[in-house]
Amino acid sequence: MMKKRIGLTVAYDGTHYCGWQVQDNGTTIQGELNRCLEELLGQPIETMGASRTDAGVHALGNVAVFDTDSRIPPEKFSYALNQRLPEDIRIQSSQEVTPDFHPRYCESEKTYEYRILNRRFSLPTERLYSYFYHYPLDVEKMREAASYVIGRHDFASFCGAGAQVKSTVRLVTGFSVEREGEMIYLRVSGRGFLYHMVRIFAGTLIEVGNGIYPPEHMQEILDAKERGAAGPTAPACGLTLLGIEFLES
Amino acid sequence: MMKKRIGLTVAYDGTHYCGWQVQDNGTTIQGELNRCLEELLGQPIETMGASRTDAGVHALGNVAVFDTDSRIPPEKFSYALNQRLPEDIRIQSSQEVTPDFHPRYCESEKTYEYRILNRRFSLPTERLYSYFYHYPLDVEKMREAASYVIGRHDFASFCGAGAQVKSTVRLVTGFSVEREGEMIYLRVSGRGFLYHMVRIFAGTLIEVGNGIYPPEHMQEILDAKERGAAGPTAPACGLTLLGIEFLES
Numbered sequence: 125m126m127k128k129r130i131g132l133t134v135a136y137d138g139t140h141y142c143g144w145q146v147q148d149n150g151t152t153i154q155g156e157l158n159r160c161l162e163e164l165l166g167q168p169i170e171t172m173g174a175s176r177t178d179a180g181v182h183a184l185g186n187v188a189v190f191d192t193d194s195r196i197p198p199e200k201f202s203y204a205l206n207q208r209l210p211e212d213i214r215i216q217s218s219q220e221v222t223p224d225f226h227p228r229y230c231e232s233e234k235t236y237e238y239r240i241l242n243r244r245f246s247l248p249t250e251r252l253y254s255y256f257y258h259y260p261l262d263v264e265k266m267r268e269a270a271s272y273v274i275g276r277h278d279f280a281s282f283c284g285a286g287a288q289v290k291s292t293v294r295l296v297t298g299f300s301v302e303r304e305g306e307m308i309y310l311r312v313s314g315r316g317f318l319y320h321m322v323r324i325f326a327g328t329l330i331e332v333g334n335g336i337y338p339p340e341h342m343q344e345i346l347d348a349k350e351r352g353a354a355g356p357t358a359p360a361c362g363l364t365l366l367g368i369e370f371l372e373s
Numbered sequence: 374m375m376k377k378r379i380g381l382t383v384a385y386d387g388t389h390y391c392g393w394q395v396q397d398n399g400t401t402i403q404g405e406l407n408r409c410l411e412e413l414l415g416q417p418i419e420t421m422g423a424s425r426t427d428a429g430v431h432a433l434g435n436v437a438v439f440d441t442d443s444r445i446p447p448e449k450f451s452y453a454l455n456q457r458l459p460e461d462i463r464i465q466s467s468q469e470v471t472p473d474f475h476p477r478y479c480e481s482e483k484t485y486e487y488r489i490l491n492r493r494f495s496l497p498t499e500r501l502y503s504y505f506y507h508y509p510l511d512v513e514k515m516r517e518a519a520s521y522v523i524g525r526h527d528f529a530s531f532c533g534a535g536a537q538v539k540s541t542v543r544l545v546t547g548f549s550v551e552r553e554g555e556m557i558y559l560r561v562s563g564r565g566f567l568y569h570m571v572r573i574f575a576g577t578l579i580e581v582g583n584g585i586y587p588p589e590h591m592q593e594i595l596d597a598k599e600r601g602a603a604g605p606t607a608p609a610c611g612l613t614l615l616g617i618e619f620l621e622s
Contacts, residue, residue: 135494135496135497135498136497136498137497137498137500182497182498184496184498202494206494206495211495211497211500212497212500213497214494214495214496214497215494216493216494244465245384245451245455245463245464245465246455246460246463247384247433247463248384248385248386248431248460248461248462248463249384249385249386249431249433249501249502249613251386251460251461252498252501253498364498
């Protein structure tokens, strides 16, 4: 029987997971998906994900695919999986995709949001999905700083240690900084991201917003091409993968 | 030494608590507050709260008071307590109040928000602070239904079983129903609420929004003066006590 490739849009609360990718010690999103698919289909299934988000990072729209010869209609997998998945993972849609579609190797644009709760005291009901930062932040300066990284640049300074990549050149297509009340939203879109890149953007913009260095210093950080030049890696809980747009498939 | 009365504004994520009020079996917000105050002051302290929220209900601004002869400046208690409290409880402010101020017996207006996530599939990152409801809801009808309970009424139909009150007459001063994207926000203000009253409002408005009965049926529910006439009690996770305004103190 012909195998079909099924694509899933996956939302999750990353708080209690060791990230996306299956690993030996610890529960992962991919591991839970594989487990529920095996339960449903009666055979081992290995999903392939678009973004291997880190421990504690959330998603509204990560994408995964798997192959099956099951007769379950493609759009029904969302319902069948949601009945089996833990409540902090929910499939948002399922559909058949072309057999050669691989969400990691297809050209795509990802959009991430980093949320900073900027007020005097932490708010318990926001703590899991934002990073609490006490000192007042200047959003205008952060916005100006963000403008320096838009475009095609060598982002070596914004690449976490331990990454194994051929090139650290990436294209950032958009970066907005907005404040709504006490929450600051950083939204970054780009064609692929380096390890920890958005969290280092966030940690660096916080230093700009706090006046540690001026927005123009972003250019020097880019030019330095070494991790030590940028700010710290902001905590995982503030980061959410909003969605992925595939440019060819 | 003269005792001072200190007022605290308390925010919490109620997910992991058996509600506000101290009880023998289970961790409560008041219990954690009392424990941290005892740790800080070296003597047993009993706080008095404005609203004894149920298990699973959240708050941005519940209010509690306690008496102490400590020399800690009143406004410093927020910092000192936040260092000791678990991360799902945070004092938002502390200040001296008059010795006869009792947050439960002072005339006050409380504002609650009930959040309903109305979309096809649940969203993991919203699940702890909203009630997920799959079927499309008609917000216009819900708003019309809400208008029936504004004012001074006998709310016996909206009073949970097991409540011990002399009168079930209460004054609802405002009730708004707004949709922002996939989230519906019910905001209710009033001078005191009966047991489960806001959650029964929410459960009933959901039935109106779903077309089970028309908005005008709210009048019959009020007139019936019995719990069975109204809709179900909506789940605790959707409810947040936003704040309390004291009208005399």
